Amino acid sequence: MRKIAESTVRRLSLYLRFLEHSQGQGHTTISSADLARRGGTTSAQVRKDLSFFGSFGKRGLGYPVGELAARLRDILGLRRTYRIVVIGAGRIGGALVQYPGFRQRGFNVSAIYDSDPKKVGSRWNGLLVRDVGHLEADLKREPGDIAIVVTPADAAQEVTDRLVHAGVKAILNFAPIQLTVPSDVVVKSVNMALELETLSFALANR
Amino acid sequence: MRKIAESTVRRLSLYLRFLEHSQGQGHTTISSADLARRGGTTSAQVRKDLSFFGSFGKRGLGYPVGELAARLRDILGLRRTYRIVVIGAGRIGGALVQYPGFRQRGFNVSAIYDSDPKKVGSRWNGLLVRDVGHLEADLKREPGDIAIVVTPADAAQEVTDRLVHAGVKAILNFAPIQLTVPSDVVVKSVNMALELETLSFALANR
DNA sequence: GGATGTGAATGTCTTCACAGCT
DNA sequence: AGCTGTGAAGACATTCACATCC
Numbered sequence: 001m002r003k004i005a006e007s008t009v010r011r012l013s014l015y016l017r018f019l020e021h022s023q024g025q026g027h028t029t030i031s032s033a034d035l036a037r038r039g040g041t042t043s044a045q046v047r048k049d050l051s052f053f054g055s056f057g058k059r060g061l062g063y064p065v066g067e068l069a070a071r072l073r074d075i076l077g078l079r080r081t082y083r084i085v086v087i088g089a090g091r092i093g094g095a096l097v098q099y100p101g102f103r104q105r106g107f108n109v110s111a112i113y114d115s116d117p118k119k120v121g122s123r124w125n126g127l128l129v130r131d132v133g134h135l136e137a138d139l140k141r142e143p144g145d146i147a148i149v150v151t152p153a154d155a156a157q158e159v160t161d162r163l164v165h166a167g168v169k170a171i172l173n174f175a176p177i178q179l180t181v182p183s184d185v186v187v188k189s190v191n192m193a194l195e196l197e198t199l200s201f202a203l204a205n206r
Numbered sequence: 207m208r209k210i211a212e213s214t215v216r217r218l219s220l221y222l223r224f225l226e227h228s229q230g231q232g233h234t235t236i237s238s239a240d241l242a243r244r245g246g247t248t249s250a251q252v253r254k255d256l257s258f259f260g261s262f263g264k265r266g267l268g269y270p271v272g273e274l275a276a277r278l279r280d281i282l283g284l285r286r287t288y289r290i291v292v293i294g295a296g297r298i299g300g301a302l303v304q305y306p307g308f309r310q311r312g313f314n315v316s317a318i319y320d321s322d323p324k325k326v327g328s329r330w331n332g333l334l335v336r337d338v339g340h341l342e343a344d345l346k347r348e349p350g351d352i353a354i355v356v357t358p359a360d361a362a363q364e365v366t367d368r369l370v371h372a373g374v375k376a377i378l379n380f381a382p383i384q385l386t387v388p389s390d391v392v393v394k395s396v397n398m399a400l401e402l403e404t405l406s407f408a409l410a411n412r
Numbered sequence: 413g414g415a416t417g418t419g420a421a422t423g424t425c426t427t428c429a430c431a432g433c434t
Numbered sequence: 435a436g437c438t439g440t441g442a443a444g445a446c447a448t449t450c451a452c453a454t455c456c
Contacts, residue, residue: 004407004411005424005425006404007425007426008425009403009404009407010400010404012407013397013400013403013404014384014400017382017383031436031437031438032437032438033437038384039384040384041426042426042427043437043438044426044427044428044429045425045426045427047437047438047439047440048425048426048427048439048440050438050439051438051439051440055438055439057437057438057439058433058434058437058438059432059433059434059436059437059438059439060433060434060435060436060437060438061434061436061437061438062436062437062438063438075407075410076403076406076407076410077406077407077409077410077411078403078406082402082406082409084402090301091300091301091304091305092298092301092305094297094301095296095297095298095300095301096398098297099297099298099398099399101382101398101399102398102399102402104399105399105402105403107399107402107406145409146402146405146406146409169409170405170406170408170409171405172398172401172402172405176223176307177223178220178244178245178246186405186408186409188401188404188405190396190398190401191219192302192305192307192308192378192396193305193307193308193310193311193313194216194219194220195378195394195396196288196290196308196311196313196352196378197215197219197282197284197311198212198215198216198219198394199352199376199377199378199392199394200282200283200284200288200313200352200376201210201215201218201281201282201283202376202392203283203288203351203352203375203376203392204281204282204283205210205283206390211446211447213447214447237414237415237416238415238416239415247448248448248449249415249416250448250449250450250451251447251448251449253415253416253417253418254417254418254447254448254449256416256417257416257417257418261416261417263415263416263417264415264416264455264456265414265415265416265417265454265455265456266413266414266415266416266455266456267414267415267416267456268414268415268416269416
């Protein structure tokens with residue numbers, strides 16, 4: 001498969017959301033211009049993005065909503081569900097466990113871990129917080145597809161190493177450090193303070 | 207000022223974090239190669255990034271840690287503090303109010319709003335949840351520098367319009383839709399389900 | 413010697429513009 | 435007529451490589 005840019009993948013996700021919304025409204029076809037409006041881009045960009053995967057549009061008409069949505073789900077790997085493990089039962093970790101947007105899309109949080117004895121044994125949304133010491137044994141029994149790291153910065157790399165060693169191939173990192181992983185493991189980082197800093201930069205430079 | 211790429215700004219934030227860490231360890235100079243290691247990039251990239259703003263390095267030596275950190279704080283607009291208002295007192299909104307990473311960097315959450323009468327009047331970390339109906343009046347009295355939108359998708363655009371109308375110039379959006387704002391307002395979006403989808407894409411395409 | 417600063421080369425992404433299909 | 439699909443052009447970002455300075 002040709003290499004697809006990260007930015008393209010993000011736009012595909014946005015298109016899919018709009019397609020699902022559109023389908024709910026009973027539309028059966030949609031133009032690249034409509035998709036562009038919603039995705040915050042241009043119609044040419046939309047067509048380029050979609051053309052990577054073949055041509056499903058009809059000239060003069062647009063794209064078939066249902067078919068295109070199905071194809072995007074395919075491309076994005078959303079035909080299946082994913083087992084998610086969350087490491088870190090702080091406020092953000094707890095919020096993520098209960099975030100409805102995950103389950104809706106087939107991302108099921110199956111376990112949450114912490115090292116703090118005060119938190120271990122408590123429940124978040126019915127899910128028992130387990131001691132992080134059980135991580136490896138649990139993953140051996142039931143592998144996780146994706147791990148979400150929500151530990152303090154100083155624990156994140158160690159936890160990551162353990163996850164990688166246990167065979168996890170995809171990590172979503174909320175800790176404010178840059179994680180190091182082997183090249184067959186994918187990491188995406190979300191750094192909220194950093195997002196605020198790009199805003200303060202924008203405010204300061206006008 | 208020349209136009210600085212978004213990606214450059216994000217790296218500057220990372221450099222700053224490492225510089226502060228480095229300063230804590232007593233280092234007085236640092237090379238572009240060291241900064242690169244931490245920022246997940248190359249030494250040439252670091253030098254390019256920094257050279258946009260002048261040349262503070264010493265050839266053969268590296269960059270003076272304290273001076274460079276101060277300069278980056280300047281550039282990123284971090285010499286001052288920012289008043290943050292959070293709209294939406296759900297789990298994520300609540301977690302953000304208490305997130306220590308914000309206050310540490312001068313981002314002070316000064317108010318949190320919700321429309322749900324059950325939430326209004328409760329406290330998050332000592333901060334009273336106010337009825338979103340007070341938003342405009344409150345902002346008139348005490349303007350907010352940055353707003354964080356953590357409402358459900360269907361309320362986000364309306365809240366955004368009200369924020370913009372009340373003079374807010376920077377918005378961090380956690381709602382899973384693309385917000386429309388006038389060109390003098392900056393929006394950054396964080397979409398956690400979308401991040402997971404880039405991971406599922408990566409897992410599906412290997 | 414060692415590391416910066418930077419033009420030039422390369423690589424990547426986006427936009428243009430139009431031929432071609434329905 | 436309307437809208438896709440796509441080469442070509444353009445804009446932007448990264449990497450190379452080396453002269454320059456401490």
